Every structure is written in C-alpha cells, then in structure tokens.
Amino acid sequence: MLELVISTVTQGLIFALLSYGVYITYKILDFPDLTVDGSFPLGAAVTAVMLVNGYNPFFTLVVAAVVGALAGFCTGFIHVKLNVRDLLAGIITMTALFSINLQIAGSNLAVGRNVDTIFTNPLVNGLLGNMPLLYRKLIVSLFLALIVKLILDFYFKTKNGLLLRAVGDNDALVTTLAKDKGWVKILGLVIANSLVALAGAVVCHEQRSFAATMGTGQIVFGLATVIIGTTLFRKMSFVKGTTAVLIGSIVYKICIQIAISLGLPPNLLKLITAVLFLAILVIGNMEKGMVRKGA
C-alpha cells in the first residue's frame, strides 16, 4: 500500500511540472494553450534520443526545456505577431510538433535499462546510497518539483513576473506602463512550454521510453490539476498558486490510482475519474459556501 502511495505521489510530482506550465498560460495569462499536447512529447522525444546517444541525463533536462521554450515561442509568435486566435495558434504548433516529434525520435523509442537516467546515475546513487529506486524516484521528483516551484515563486515577484501577471489581469495597465503586452505574452508561453517539455523529459526518464501519442490529453490533465488545485485552496489565499497546482496534480493522480485499484471495469475508468474530479470541485465549492455563511 505504502509503495503504491509513493509511486502515485511521484507521478503527481513529475506531472506538477506540466501543471505549473498550464497554470501560467491558463490561470495567469488567461490563454488556453493547446501547444501542451505537442511540447510534452517534444521534451520526451529529445530526451529519449539524447539518452540513447549517451548524453548526461541532467543535460537532457536543460535541452528539453530549451526546445520546449522554442515551441512556446512559435505559438506566441503565431498568436501575437501573426494575429491568429489563441486556441488556433496552439493547435497549429501542436499539430506541427506531432510530425517534428516523430522526425526527432523516428517512431517510438525505448531507452534500455543499462542507460543512466536522472533517477539512476552515479551522482544520485552516491547521494542517496542504496535506496530502492522507488524512493530515489520520489526524492528526485520532489526535488525537481520544489526547486521549479521556488524559482517560479521568486520570478512572479520580480518586475518582469509582475508584468506577466498584469497581462492576464488587466492588460490595459501593461500598455499604460509603456510595455508591449505582446512580448510579455510570448514570454509567458515560452516559460510555460519549457516547463511542459521538462515534464515530458522527466516522464521519459521515468518510463524509459518515448511514444508519439504520449502527449494526447495532457492539456486536459493540466487544466484539471490547475482547477482542482485552485478550487481546493480558494479560501486559503496564503497558499501560492504553484503550491495549489502541485497538490492538484498529486490529487488527480491519486484519483486515477483509486479508480484503478478499485478494480472498476476498464471501460468505465475515465468515467470514474470524471466523477471523482467533479466530487472534488463540488466539495471545494461547498467549503467556500460554508465560509461565506459563517462570515
């Protein structure tokens, strides 16, 4: 049981990287960014190719984040400079990425067990001793999820980060500050998609494989976690948005694991996930209502 909890939480921590990205586009910029379904496997494709060719596992994370940023830039450029609607700009990049990902990885790609990943390399092994892989995965994912969270929290407080938040809330303000809101939007998409590609890279390390279809539905997952997270913590204003989506991601993965563990009919799995998801939202709303009544 404990093992199952650990591996489920690990999944939540890894996918939290993706949730941060969706949080930036959807919640802060108010931009429904469908690039995610393409930039997630993009990160995995680049990582798989690099791992197979013997590159340092940590270096792959950097490269994945950079190519993800490029994908985000494309969507931003198409939207801001070519005046294409936000939803369509994302769809265009996502569609193009499907081919690009296949081109990079050349069909699906497996990374053999003899290849070192971020979870199994001399550095991590040295630091964590002979800890079972299950725990190493938990610690490394926790470290990644927290470090990215802290960097984002810090960034949101900088002048540049405040501008980003302003574009979503009140873009007229940005213009009055004599800043170009278009470039701020592009920057937001760049950051978001580099995080999404980073998530794809970590998943590739964890799964030791890239599949062209692995991006399908990731945006749905991302939106769900952002909504779960922000709903759960709506009344607790001291909880940062990044913390909320981190928890949201873990909660979502737990919902799925519960659905699997209950041994429900496989064809109903998605339906059960939807019901659990709805239950969380309703409970979140009820709590909010109670606070109001009490006040």
Add this chain to the structure above:
Amino acid sequence: MDYQNAGFDDNMTIQIGQNFSAKNVDMMVAVATNSATGCYAAAEDKNIPVIYTAINDPEAAGLTAGNATGTSDKLPVDAQLDLIRKLQPEAKTIGILYTTSEPNSVSTVADYQAKAADYGFTIEAVGVTAQAEVTQGADTLIKKGVDCFCNLTDNTVVGVLPSILEKTNEAGIPVYGSEIEQVKIGCVASAGIDYFELGRQTGAMAAKVLKGEATCDEIPFETITEYEIYLNNGALGEMNMTVPDDIAEKAIVTDAE
C-alpha cells in the same frame, strides 16, 4: 489474475504498472508495445518478470534484454505477398495505409517495401497521423490506381476498416487483411497469424518462468511462424476473383455471418 485495461492512454499504463508492482505480483503480462514498456519501467525496481505479446518488433521496443520476454506478432509478409500474387497474377502495385506513429506499422511497411520486388510488386504506402485522415488516404491510393490494398494490423487504420472497404468495393479494388478478424469484416483474403495460438504460446512461456524452470533472460522472444490462409468467399465473389485450388484446399473460409 488482475486485469487492467489502459484504454489507449499511455499515462494510464504507467499507473497500472505501478499498481501491479506495489501489489508485488509475480509477473506482469502486457499486450502490445505501449503496455509492455509501461510495465517494464514499473518492474525495474523489483525486477519483476514481464511477459509480452503482440509486439511486432521487441528489439526496437528495447525488450529483448533484461527480465522480459514474450512473443512477436510479426506478420508473415512473404506468405501474404505470395498469396496476393496467386490471387491476382496481373497485379503490379499494392497500396498500404498506415499510421506514422505506430512503430509496428512503420517496420512492417519497410518489410513490405524490401520484399515486394521479389514477387514483382511495387508498394504505394500512404502514412496518416489520425483516424480522421484514413479515408482521405484511401482516396489517394485509389486515385493512384493501385491493384489492391494490403491492410496491416495498424490500430488506427483497422478501426475504420469498414469505411475503407466501402470505398474500395465501389472502386472494385480488393483489400487483403492481416488476420482473421479483418477477413470477417470483408477483406478478400489474408495470410495471417492466429492470435489465439499466439496467446497460447505466450502462456506457455509465462508458465515456464512462473514455475521457475527458466528465467526471462534464458528465453529469447519467439515469433510465431505458422500462419493460416483465410478467405472471404462473399468478398472474393464481389471482386470476381477465383482462388486457385491448391490455396482453396488449405484455406479457412470465414465469411461474415
């Protein structure tokens, strides 16, 4: 026995694999490549044996080393080409529709392209990325004037096989299947493997490992070599095709009920 179906969702396979691992199962059995890689990754920590089946190319999927083995459902390409040649002595080009993101299909198409010349054929392959594009792909092949279609075990394409058959029947182009079910749906014929037999063979391997008679490392993956020829007389009749007696004798007739 704990059955779980990932419903085509790659992320689901990860969590299902981990669920198995946490339950300390003695063995994971995975059908098709994505499930197998998911289970294999989840099994790494405890080195739980993974037995897979219906993977076209276990080597490319990275499942030939380590605590994993199973069976491949590599299609009998030579037998299929030979069958097409006998049923359509005049045919020159074979059209193939496949999905670019399905590794099984990509490697099978390469196999067909390599062997087609031996039987005097050229291959006209059209790759699609989604189910919605399949019928357009079929139109393209028909327009190119292929003499027949050869259908692989491509999940995306097989899913809309009836709508392909509608178009080809109208154009009078026979479609060959790759396994019995496709022939039942309305393909004219197929030299295909018997998935039931494949499962039996996989089960025998799993039993060996579970009984401790051998470890996965010691058993190389197996490719089923026996194939059957399946015919759909109704579809053959519509195409005005006749089957040579030597084939008809050993073939299994599987007309749609």
